[in-house]
Amino acid sequence: MNRREAIDRTAARLTPLYDPREARNLARRIVAEYAAASLSELLTDPAREVEPEAAERLEAAAGRLAKGEPLQYILGAADFYGHRFAVREGVLIPRPETEELVDWILREEPQAGRMLDIGTGSGCIAASLALERPGAEVFAADISETALETAAANCRRLGARVTLRRADALGAEPGVQDLTEAFGQGFDLIVSNPPYVPESDRAAMHPNVRDHEPAEALFVPDDDRFRFYRAIARAGRRMLRPGGALYFEIYEHAAGELARLLADEGYEEIELREDLFGRPRMARCRRATSE
Known part of the structure; x- marks a missing residue:
């Protein structure tokens, strides 16, 4: 899974709870955190693969976000x-x-x-x-x-x-x-x-x-x-x-x-x-x- 796919997948999970723009913004922020990338790096290098361990942690965090838990509590x-x-x-x-x-x-x-x-x-x-x-x-x-x-x-x-x-x-x-x-x-x-x-x-x-x-x-x-x-x-x-x-x-x-x-x-x-x-x-x- 690359960075673009991670953002798309996470945003799709969040749209039942957030409007599409906010869902995508949250998705970018959490992918940036777990992929250890800046927001600008997500834009300039979207095809870079997310490391398997990071992808696993991202999946767990996205699940918590989709249940309504605030991003800040997930990140601490x-x-x-x-x-x-x-x-x-x-x-x-x-x-x-x-x-x-x-x-x-x-x-x-x-x-x-x-x-x-x-x-x-x-x-x-x-x-x-x-x-x-x-x-x-x-x-x-x-x-x-x-x-x-x-x-x-x-x-x-x-x-x-x-x-x-x-x-x-x-x-x-x-x-x-x-x-x-x-x-x-x-x-x-x-x-x-x-x-x-x-x-x-x-x-x-x-x-x-x-x-x-x-x-x-x-x-x-x-x-x-x-x-x-x-x-x-x-x-x-x-x-x-x-x-x-x-x-x-x-x-x-x-x-x-x-x-x-x-x-x-x-x-x-x-x-x-x-x-x-x-x-x-x-x-x-x-x-x-x-x-």
């Missing part, structure tokens, strides 16, 4: 902001829109010397900030032990200086510190990509997300959709220095409501930003300097 890794992060079941997969959030922070907050990432997951936000700003103090929180273990391993491997602590953003988990207890005050910047998808939207999500990624990192009750944003905003008023920035990844269908919530919580300079597809997916605000 996801690319994010120029680095490769280990991921596994129980840890949210990093996404391109989160890269845009990191990029916004790095461009807009050059003087931020003390930063906190809440709900760090794989550690992709915190580690990226630490690698780009080696002189900054970067902290990260999560309630999931699996996430913290994964984030710690990623930070060690990448050489990112991040202090990780278990903390509960809602302050409701018995025996777990809340954010202020775990990290104190005086932050220049707090960032979070919290759970924000309403439970009523669960059924409409693609099964590779809905059935495999951690529900606790994705979904919130319909009757309390802003629970994490509200809790983090209130913690931010204690933890941020006056004028300090609070950044969120947000649900595109609730951007206006979130902006009003942040205003009601006393934040200033509230700004919503669209992603590359024109969807409102990011928010920034600042703690009032007069508090």
Whole structure:
């Protein structure tokens, strides 16, 4: 089986679950991984044979993909902001829109010397900030032990200086510190990509997300959709220095409501930003300097 045949065969297995264009893109990515080739090499040398051992591993991986398992969990890794992060079941997969959030922070907050990432997951936000700003103090929180273990391993491997602590953003988990207890005050910047998808939207999500990624990192009750944003905003008023920035990844269908919530919580300079597809997916605000 050569590279072209491997791509065609894999894409055909994926079309019942993905649209043809996405199926072919996934097929190219997984063939490139197991054939140890770049995407450009697949195009320039499509007739090269895939080694038998690699072809066997590719077949097994394609079978998992066809059942809806995310490619990143199969590979055990996801690319994010120029680095490769280990991921596994129980840890949210990093996404391109989160890269845009990191990029916004790095461009807009050059003087931020003390930063906190809440709900760090794989550690992709915190580690990226630490690698780009080696002189900054970067902290990260999560309630999931699996996430913290994964984030710690990623930070060690990448050489990112991040202090990780278990903390509960809602302050409701018995025996777990809340954010202020775990990290104190005086932050220049707090960032979070919290759970924000309403439970009523669960059924409409693609099964590779809905059935495999951690529900606790994705979904919130319909009757309390802003629970994490509200809790983090209130913690931010204690933890941020006056004028300090609070950044969120947000649900595109609730951007206006979130902006009003942040205003009601006393934040200033509230700004919503669209992603590359024109969807409102990011928010920034600042703690009032007069508090």
